[in-house]
Amino acid sequence: MPSILILFAHPAFEKSRTHKELIRKISGLENVTINDLYEEYPDFDINVEREKELLLKHDILIFQHPFYWYSMPALLKQWMDLVLEYGFAYGIKGTHLRNKKIFNAISTGGSFSAYQKEGHNRYTITEFLAVFDQTAFLCKMTYYPPFVVHNSHLLSSEEIEDFSNQYLEVVTGLRDGIFSEDDLVRANYMNNLIGRPYTL
Amino acid sequence: MAKETFLFQAIIFLASAIIGVNIAKRLGLGTILGYLLAGIVIGPFVLGFVGEEGKDLMHVAEFGVVMMLFVIGLELEPNLLWRMRKLIIGLGGLQVLLTTAVIGGISFALGQTWQSSFAIGSILALSSTAIVMQTLSEKSLLKTASGKSAFAVLLSQDIAVIPLLALFPLLATKLPPIQRDNFISNFNGWQQTFIVLGAIATIIISGRYIIGPMFRWVAKTRQRELFMATALLLVFAIAELMVIVGLSPALGTFLAGVVLANSEYRHELESDIDPFKGLLLGLFFMAVGATIDFNIIKTHLFTVISLVFGLMLLKGAILFALGKLFGLKGDQNMLLAVSLAQMGEFAFVLFSFAGQYGLIDPELLSLLVAVVAISMALTPLLFVLNERQISPRFFTKEKDIRPQDDIDEQQKVIIAGFGRYGNIVGRFLRANGVSATILDNDSDRVDLLRKFGYKVYYGDASRYDLMKAAGAEKAKIIIIAMDTPQQCLEMVSLVKKDFPHLKILSRAYDRNDSYDLMEAGVDHLYRETLDSSIRLGADALKMLGQRAYQTQRAAKTFLKHDENSLSELIKYRNDSKSYINVAKEQITELEELILRDMKDEEILERDSGWDSDTLRKGAIKD
Incomplete structure (x- = not known):
């Protein structure tokens, strides 16, 4: 059974409704480890060795974070800068992460239609996430499509609850190997694999 | 007329005391010499305000000595004595005995009677507790090896005064007038002994079981002056009891002090008696000054000077030898010898006591009083000489530095004070590749740091020449981390005056100290407790x-x-730094702070x- 590592980064977790619910739902699952980065490293002083060991122990990595300014919170960037070292994650000898799977689980205030060529964000989520895609590629990992929660500020508690169940389904589905590799690589959102796609 | 004379006398004494002590303090000579000088000035040989009545006054003023012994008794904590027993009995005891023997032996060889030789030897063996303790604490040397040894020696000297007070009457060649006729002389030998022992037992028993409840009963009235009155009553009563049974009042009050040293009212008693003790002792020293016969000194000027140097050299040599025996290293040992080489204020007390019993010839007494006073006056100078010339030259010698190193290793940072605070800063800088130049006055620490290759200068950092030697002219930053706020402030003013290009980063103690530093022009100050208490609070939140x-x-x-609040609240700081306002100011400030937090x-x-x-x-x- 593949094991999953959630690399969770939220600087104001105590104020977040969505991520609180998402995290709550997947806490305590078998073979799922949650690494709460802002709790672990409030001073941005990342213990690189610990992080590397965690990476080596898991098969599927999920960057879970709010989609701040079309990107990630500062600490996650710091994490990538320090942990994905040359010789470990990339480079000739940097093969330790080879064949691991990785994707983003993000929340954003913008709607699905806003993240289109014609929408006011002008690019799709997938385009914005090119940074992660290429990072995965350089580290010889497989980049999966993102799990996205749109309109996060407008959601009712019931809708949030619904999304957290979807997230649970995605995480356990990956862990239990339910999805076919073809579908995984082809889908634009992880949401589609459990039959809950966003549509225009 | 009599009343007028009394008032006039009081005015003369008080005014000269105030002026004399003030001047002496400013010259760094200490209060005792101030009183002594004031006494000399108003005495018959300079202004002549007081004449023969100086001697009468001495009897009144001797009560200050009685009180001093009471306070010394109070300060003798049994725990402290026990912890330091090795140094007190060993180093201190040997110092007193050896010095007494050598000085006494010399006097005997010079033709004094054996009684007189013993009195002179034992009196001159004592050093000045007041001067030494004050100097050591000002230079924050009390916690060093030599400071501790000096403290132990002074303690054993203080204790040695008691047997001396008891012994002198036994050696007496004449009886003082007050003791010729007293209550006890009506009894025969064994009855006298019985009464004396009874009196001592009374003091011990009442100290244990009566005085405590009495103070508690008085304390309930919450009248401070009543408590003070009780404390004075206690001292007077014991002194009177001792006079009745024919013992020394000083002895009795010392005993009472020791008995009360463990009581809950110890600190209160001490602070109540202290001002009376201080003033009366001051009066006593002035009387001593007024009674010095300058005609004798003038005719024996050479003798006086050679006595001063001979005696200080002798005492210092004995201390140096003993210090070595007790494992003190080079400069620490030198410091001990230097700090205790002078004669002390107890000499004045014991000289007048010995004089009453006719132990020492009055002419010689006058000479010796002058010798003691001069040696006390020389002590601060001797400290400076040791610090700047003797110690650096012979003991804490700089390791030879190759000339080219001097240029390469131009240190950009100077740390003044490598104690509790400075050592953390220094270690942090060094861990990050910045080896600062360190100025410190604890020679043990200096030795250790040098072993690890630190660049360390030994001595008082607030000295211009030391700063210059440490490269202050080329440095960029000075970190001031000395042990007391006073030292830090002095350091700041030196840097501001002589090395204005240095960026000052200073340790601060609390808000008040921060204000002082800000007013002195320090831009970067770090309150000791601020970061750590906020960190603690954050962990609690976590x-x-x-x-x-x-x-x-x-x-x-x-x-x-x-x-931010600190830099804004300084505007409201009250200009009057008077004693009464401080507490009130602090509480208003706290209120303002809490409001701002909200x-x-x-x-x-x-x-x-x-x-x-x-x-x-x-x-x-x-």
Whole structure:
């Protein structure tokens, strides 16, 4: 059974409704480890060795974070800068992460239609996430499509609850190997694999 | 007329005391010499304000000595004595015995009677507790090896005074007038002994079982002056009891002090008696000054000078030898010898006591009083000489530095004081590749640091020449981390005056000290307790379940907020730094601080960039 590592980064977790619910739902699952980065490293002083060991122990990595300014919170960037070292994650000898799977689980205030060529964000989520895609590629990992929660500020508690169940389904589905590799690589959102796609 | 004379006398004594002590303090000579000089000035040989009545006055003033012994008794904590027993009995005991023997032997060889030789030897063996303790604490040397040894020696000297007071009457060649006729002489030998022992037992028993409850009963009235009156009554009563049974009043009060040293009222008693003791002792020293016969000194000027140097050299040599025996190293040992080489204020007490019993010839007495006074006056100079010339030259010698190193290793940072605070800063800098130049006055520490290759200068950092030697002219930053706020402030003013190009980073103790430093022109100051107490608070928040990152940010915000308040509140600082206002000021300041904590928007509305509430409201409106 593949094991999953959630690399969770939220600087104001105590104020977040969505991520609180998402995290709550997947806490305590078998073979799922949650690494709460802002709790672990409030001073941005990342213990690189610990992080590397965690990476080596898991098969599927999920960057879970709010989609701040079309990107990630500062600490996650710091994490990538320090942990994905040359010789470990990339480079000739940097093969330790080879064949691991990785994707983003993000929340954003913008709607699905806003993240289109014609929408006011002008690019799709997938385009914005090119940074992660290429990072995965350089580290010889497989980049999966993102799990996205749109309109996060407008959601009712019931809708949030619904999304957290979807997230649970995605995480356990990956862990239990339910999805076919073809579908995984082809889908634009992880949401589609459990039959809950966003549509225009 | 008599009344007028009394008032006139009081005015003369008080005024000259105030002026004399003030001047002496400013010259760094200490209060005792100030009183002594004032006494000399108003005495018959300079201004002649007081004449023969100086001697009568001495009897009144001797009560100051009685009180001093009471306070010394109070300060002798059994625990402390026990902990330092090796140094007190060994080093201290040997110093007193050996010095007494050598000086006494020389006097005997010079033709004094054996009684006189013993009195002179034992009296001159004692050093000046007041001067030495004050100097050592001013230079924060009390905690060094030599400081501790000096303290132990002074303690054993203080204790040695008691047997001396008891022994002198036994050696007496004539009886003082007050003792010729007293209550006890009506009894025969064994009855006298019985009464004396009874009196001592009375003091011990009442100290244990009666005085305590009595003070508690008085304390209930909450009248401070009543408590003071009780304390004075206690001292007077014991002194009178001792006079009745024919013993020395000083002895009795010392005993009472020791008995009360463990009582809960010890500190209160000490502070109540202290001003009386101080003034009466001052009067005593003035009387001593007024009775010095300058005609004798003038005719024996050479003798006096050679006595001063001979005696100090002799005492110093004995101390140096003993210090070596007790394992003190080079400069520490030298410091011990230098600090205790003078004769002390007890000499004045014991000389007048010995004079009453006719132990020492009055002419010689006058000479010796002058010798003691001069040796006391020389002590501060001797300290300076040791610090600047003797110690650096012979003991804490710089290791030879190759000339080219001097240029390469031009240190950019100077750390003044490598104690509790400075050592952390220094270690941190060194761990990050910056080896600062360190100035410190604890020679043990200096030795250790040199072993590890630190560049260390030994001595008082607030000296211009030392700073210059340490490269202050080329350095960029000075970190001031000395042990007391006073030292830090002095250092700041030296740097501001002589090395204005240096950036000052100073340790500060509390808000008040910070204000002092800010007023002295320090831009970068660091309150000792601020960071650590906020860190503690943040950890407490974390344990209560708040997010680590959130508490970290809260701590940072609060730190900034508190530093802002500091720089703003200094505007409201009351100009009058009078004693009464301080407490009140502090509480108003605390109130102001708490109000500001509650109002600061930075604290209340931090991180609104991450606040989804406002975004949510905005999103719903759209």
